[in-house]
Amino acid sequence: MIVKSRTENLSEIREFIYSAARDIGVSKEVIDDIILAVDEACTNIIKHAYKYYPDGEIVIKLKYNLHKFTIMIIDHGASFEPDTVPEPDLEKYYEQRKVGGLGMYLMKRLMDEVKYVSIPGKYNQVLLSKNLNSAI
Amino acid sequence: MAEFNTSVKEQGEISKIYLKGYLDAHTAPSLENTFSSLIDNKRYKIVVNFQDLAYISSAGLGVFMAFIEKVRDNNGDIKLTSMTDKVFNIFDLLGFPLLYEIFNSEEEAVNKFIETKNVENK
Numbered sequence: 001m002i003v004k005s006r007t008e009n010l011s012e013i014r015e016f017i018y019s020a021a022r023d024i025g026v027s028k029e030v031i032d033d034i035i036l037a038v039d040e041a042c043t044n045i046i047k048h049a050y051k052y053y054p055d056g057e058i059v060i061k062l063k064y065n066l067h068k069f070t071i072m073i074i075d076h077g078a079s080f081e082p083d084t085v086p087e088p089d090l091e092k093y094y095e096q097r098k099v100g101g102l103g104m105y106l107m108k109r110l111m112d113e114v115k116y117v118s119i120p121g122k123y124n125q126v127l128l129s130k131n132l133n134s135a136i
Numbered sequence: 137m138a139e140f141n142t143s144v145k146e147q148g149e150i151s152k153i154y155l156k157g158y159l160d161a162h163t164a165p166s167l168e169n170t171f172s173s174l175i176d177n178k179r180y181k182i183v184v185n186f187q188d189l190a191y192i193s194s195a196g197l198g199v200f201m202a203f204i205e206k207v208r209d210n211n212g213d214i215k216l217t218s219m220t221d222k223v224f225n226i227f228d229l230l231g232f233p234l235l236y237e238i239f240n241s242e243e244e245a246v247n248k249f250i251e252t253k254n255v256e257n258k
Contacts, residue, residue: 007162014191032222039193043161102194102230109229 005046005056005075013042013060020062021069026132033110034069034130040103041073041126049077049124070129079120142170150249151179152242156188159196167196171203180212183245187218192226200236213237215245 001016003009014035021031042058050056059074085101107114113129140163145152151174159167174182184200204214217239219227227233239245 007160010160010162010193011158036193036226039160043193043195046161102197106194106226106229 001060003058004054005050005058006054007046010039010042014039024064026069030130037107037110037128038071040107041128044103045075045077049075049080067133068129068131070127073126075124079118080124082116140166142167144170147246150181150183150246152183152185154185158191159189160193161195164195164199167199171199175206180207180210181249182207182212182214183242184214184216185218185242186216186223189223192223197230215239215248217242217245
């Protein structure tokens with residue numbers, strides 16, 4: 001699937017993931033985790049890679065078998081260094097009244113694998129994987 | 137497009153916000169507007185009812201973080217109620233139960249405001 005970098009497309013992205021995962025019999029709970037992780041990844045791309053520029057492309061590819069559901073998300077926005085995003089500290093956010101890094105923290109908690117590849121000036125790619133063995 | 141809306145009911149000093157649908161980065165500004173207009177009207181005792189909320193992402197959670205300090209500085213609070221297990225689990229994963237009071241029912245949240253006020257008046 002290819003969509004423009006607009007928050008209004010998040011629901012279409014969630015629907016796309018839902019249909020594909022449901023068709024192969026992934027459980028409702030696991031689908032919920034995957035959908036939220038993909039939403040967070042795409043929201044980060046819209047906000048940080050494209051900085052709300054509405055006509056960037058987000059490419060979403062799925063690969064799955066009985067054991068693993070993998071989502072590859074590619075953008076051509078600003079490059080991204082995941083190591084520079086600190087673990088969220090809610091107490092600190094409370095004091096500063098701003099929230100950041102929560103999305104990435106959620107992705108890591110909800111998925112079994114989160115892997116970033118960033119080629120500056122070319123593309124960013126995030127791979128999200130969920131093991132299905134015990135989950136289906 | 138994701139559907140989301142809020143409605144507000146007043147009960148004395150307390151304002152109750154009802155959330156419905158999907159709260160994500162696209163719809164979060166709508167909830168921000170709801171909070172802003174309550175705060176503009178000096179309504180700081182806020183109960184948020186999640187009963188009809190089907191989905192929340194971190195963009196939605198961020199809205200609660202954005203307003204909590206202002207509300208508490210004015211002797212108010214944002215109390216959360218009636219979450220589905222799915223929505224509660226996301227709040228829980230991010231440690232929100234440490235910062236917010238979360239109740240099973242709207243009545244409990246409203247009563248907590250009333251009890252707190254009674255204690256203050258004694």
